[in-house]
Amino acid sequence: MSVTQLPEPLLVPLGASPVPARHLRKKRGDGRWAAIIVFPNLAMFTIFIIVPVLGGLYLSFTSWDITNGFPKWIGLANYRQMFHDPLVWQAAETTLKFIAFGVVPTVIISLWLAMLINFRFRFFTVVRSLYLIPAAMSFAASAVVWRYIFQDGPGYGILDYVITRFGVTNPPDWLASTTWALPALDIITIWLSLPIATVLYLAALQRIPDSVIEASTLDGCGAIRRIRYIIWPGVRYMTPLVAIVALLSFTNGSFDLVRILTQGDPINATQTLIYYIYFESFDFGAWGYAAALSVLQIAIIAGILLILRGLSALVNRW
Amino acid sequence: MVISPRLTRRVRVIVAVVVGVLMSAPLLYMLAGSLMSNSQLSDQPPQFIPNSLHFGNYPAAFSGMTQVIEVRSFVNSLIFTVGVVGLQWVLCITGGLVIAKMRFRSRGLITALFAISLFIPLLTTLIPTFIVTYKLGLINTYPGLILPIAAQTGFGSLLFRQYIKQLPEELFDAARIDGANWWLMLRRLVIPLARPATAAYLAISVLTAWYMFLWPLVAAEGGSLQVLTQTLATVGTTSNQGAVTPQNVIFASVVIVTLPMILVFLAVQPAFMRGLAGSGVD
Numbered sequence: 001m002s003v004t005q006l007p008e009p010l011l012v013p014l015g016a017s018p019v020p021a022r023h024l025r026k027k028r029g030d031g032r033w034a035a036i037i038v039f040p041n042l043a044m045f046t047i048f049i050i051v052p053v054l055g056g057l058y059l060s061f062t063s064w065d066i067t068n069g070f071p072k073w074i075g076l077a078n079y080r081q082m083f084h085d086p087l088v089w090q091a092a093e094t095t096l097k098f099i100a101f102g103v104v105p106t107v108i109i110s111l112w113l114a115m116l117i118n119f120r121f122r123f124f125t126v127v128r129s130l131y132l133i134p135a136a137m138s139f140a141a142s143a144v145v146w147r148y149i150f151q152d153g154p155g156y157g158i159l160d161y162v163i164t165r166f167g168v169t170n171p172p173d174w175l176a177s178t179t180w181a182l183p184a185l186d187i188i189t190i191w192l193s194l195p196i197a198t199v200l201y202l203a204a205l206q207r208i209p210d211s212v213i214e215a216s217t218l219d220g221c222g223a224i225r226r227i228r229y230i231i232w233p234g235v236r237y238m239t240p241l242v243a244i245v246a247l248l249s250f251t252n253g254s255f256d257l258v259r260i261l262t263q264g265d266p267i268n269a270t271q272t273l274i275y276y277i278y279f280e281s282f283d284f285g286a287w288g289y290a291a292a293l294s295v296l297q298i299a300i301i302a303g304i305l306l307i308l309r310g311l312s313a314l315v316n317r318w
Numbered sequence: 319m320v321i322s323p324r325l326t327r328r329v330r331v332i333v334a335v336v337v338g339v340l341m342s343a344p345l346l347y348m349l350a351g352s353l354m355s356n357s358q359l360s361d362q363p364p365q366f367i368p369n370s371l372h373f374g375n376y377p378a379a380f381s382g383m384t385q386v387i388e389v390r391s392f393v394n395s396l397i398f399t400v401g402v403v404g405l406q407w408v409l410c411i412t413g414g415l416v417i418a419k420m421r422f423r424s425r426g427l428i429t430a431l432f433a434i435s436l437f438i439p440l441l442t443t444l445i446p447t448f449i450v451t452y453k454l455g456l457i458n459t460y461p462g463l464i465l466p467i468a469a470q471t472g473f474g475s476l477l478f479r480q481y482i483k484q485l486p487e488e489l490f491d492a493a494r495i496d497g498a499n500w501w502l503m504l505r506r507l508v509i510p511l512a513r514p515a516t517a518a519y520l521a522i523s524v525l526t527a528w529y530m531f532l533w534p535l536v537a538a539e540g541g542s543l544q545v546l547t548q549t550l551a552t553v554g555t556t557s558n559q560g561a562v563t564p565q566n567v568i569f570a571s572v573v574i575v576t577l578p579m580i581l582v583f584l585a586v587q588p589a590f591m592r593g594l595a596g597s598g599v600d
Contacts, residue, residue, distance in 0.1 A: 030420040033500040037420075038428070041413035041471050048447060048469035049435050055446035113337065121331050129584065130338030133345060136583035138529030140547045141572045145348045148565060158347065161364055191344065251439050256531055260551050274441050282536070287445050294442035301437050 059291035066285030078292035088293065090268060091276040092300065094182065098272055099250050099304065102186045102193070106246040107239060109190070110197030115231065117198075118205040135195035139188075139256035146188045147261055150174035178269040181262055185270060189253035196249075197242045204235040240312035247304060273297050345576075352376070352569035359565055375570035386563055386571040387549060395546040398534065399527040401464040406523060407516070409471045414478025414515075415508050419490060420500065429479070435472035440532055448536055463537050467530060474519055481515035482508060517589030524582055546575050 060078055062071035082088050117128060134142075151157040151174075160171035172180040208231065216226050254272040258264060264271035264279070271279075274297055281290035339346070347366065351359055352375055354368045379386045417429045440447070447466055448457070456462030485508075493503050509516075531547045538544060550572065 029422045030500065031422040034416050034420040034422045034425075037412045037500060037504065038416040041409040041416075041475065042428070044409060044465070044469035045431070045435070045471050047450060048466040049438075049443070049472075050431075051450055052443040052446035053438060055449065056443050059446065113341075116330075116337060117334050119327075119330065121327075121334075127335055127338045129587070130335075130342045132587065133342050133580060133583070136525065136580045137345065137576055138525075138531070138547060138579075140529065140531055140550045141576050142344070144550060144568060144572050145344050148351070148569075149344060149347070158364055191341075194341070248436070255439075255441055259531075274439065277441060278444075281445055290445065297442050298438055301439075305437060 056291045056294055059288055060295050062288045062291075064288040071288060074288070078289050081289065082292055082296065087268070087271070087276060088273075088296070091271050091273040092296070094269070094271055095254060095273040095297075095300065098182060098186060098254055099247065101183065102189050102250045102253075103243055103246045105186075106190050106193045106197050107242055110194050110242060111201050111235065113194065113198045114201035114205055114235075115227075118202060131198055132195045134191055137192065139192070139253055140260060142188055142192060143257055143260040146184075147175070150184055175262055176266055178266050181266060181270045185253070185257045185261065188257060189250055192253070193246045193249040196245055200238055200242050200245065201235055204238040205231070208234040236315050239315055240308055243308055243311075244305070247301075247308070251301060273300070348569050348572055348576075351566060352573045354566055356564050356566055372566065375566045376574065378567050379571040379574060386567060387546065387574060388544070390542070391544045391546050391549050394538075394543055395528060397460060398463055398467075398530070398545055399524060401460065402468045402527040402530075403520065403523050405464065405468040406471060406474055407519065409468065410474030410519065411478050411509065411512060411516070412504065413471055413475035414480075414482050414512075415500075415504055417475065418479040418482035419485075419487075429476070432472040432475050435470070436476075440470075444532065444536060447533075451537060458538060458543060460543070463534060463543060466537070467527065467533055474523065477519055478512060478515055481512055485511055514589055517586050521583065521586040521589065525579055528579055550575060 059071055061073060061075060063074045063077065064071035113131060117124075117131060121127075149158045151160075157171070157174070159174070163171050174180050174184045212230060213226070216230050221230070251274070255274045255278065258270050258272055258275040259278065262270040264275055273293065277290050277293045277297060280286045280293060350366060350368055353371045353373065354365065355370075355372050358365055358368055358370070358372075380389070413428075413432070417425055417432070451457055451462050451466055454462070456465065489507060489511075490503060493507055498506070529547055530545075531551065534543070534545045534548060
């Protein structure tokens, strides 16, 4: 849950913050003071963010690994290698699957949860805490707990025990299964992302006046029509923000959980791109190649963000 | 509809409570498991509410053959969190003020840079960040652990910008007429008024820092700077002595690491809700 509150520049064109006309009445700007006050921030930001990003871009055009001590310029060779590396394609596909099967359920379930708790009752604050508390957990801590919940073997895993009670005869091996390992990681990340997403939708729901919902009920509006014509138009503007927050959480989860729980196994079924980058750089020492993979990872995130922006335009009309 | 509104309401409360318990079930199970003996944990059918309580798992997590948590890594986590959050708060509230209220040419550019940086995961710039930190001679030092993370000011600056932007312009005009410069306005006006934004910022950044996994993993190679998340990551595979740590002690350890954050989270929950409710959407 690293980033929960997103600035509006992500939803409106970047850098387009309009300056109200009355601000312009004084001719002299605040340039000198602005420079002094923002200096520490920008200095740190430049040293530890901008320089590494540009450095990474440079490294992606070099051959630099454990065997040679200095980055050597090799042009586009890393990118060429990347396109011919089947593991890259597999990892990119795994990453996209992990994100899609995670973000979409997070959006739907969180809207449902928000609708569920959007009314006043006696122990509202206590019950709301039950929904929010998972947000106070880390990937590492929840990994340890969920590893136990997902444990396989006859009659061991808590989850398998519960679902057999509900009639499932052949419960999956979860983390040890090539089919179920990735969905298992998705379940953990969805669980961790739901609190923030729910709170965001709840904030939007609470702006719909109770009287409007009551009136619709009195008019004989059924649940489905109420959601479609009253609730959804009231909360849809929040959906892109929920999706972006979830996307960030799934980007982080695709490393932490994989590193702790599966290390990319079984048979690369959970090898996400970001874990492959880690593997190539820290276990394999191919830093130049890892830098090129990082550029791909950033490009994928940028692509998803662009799609989300397109979708949000669509969502707001629907 | 023949069902009375009162009954519908009651059903709704029950469903809300049941789903809430399900949502926090993994946490509750962890708490229960931390109080069970190992034979209770492996009982068939599984126990969800322990039939007897074993508090010994907690001291066991700190010492002896089953030690998971070293006091040292607990202290390191504290130093890291306080260092990152404190320093970053100063950088972010000043940065937020500058891009919210001050007029100068490159304001749009700085705002855009902060926004873009949110979507570049640390992992993709890990190696160059490591190199920069190494060149500064800071690897395996507290500043090396803290500074690169405190420098991630994009999110916090935008959060404070969001809040400061909606403070009435008249306040600043009045201060200006009284002869206050920006430094004075920052101290006397912005910091006190932005308290709700600070609360929301704290809720988020304390959690992020306390749980940061990746950077400490590479910036502190030696054991002396290890933080709690690292000790948790290896637990469940092997313990210090190479023996497998019992599951009940593992649960107790996770509770020890998580509890401070749950308390922080519950303490700032109202401010957190307010901060989120008024965020980025107006």
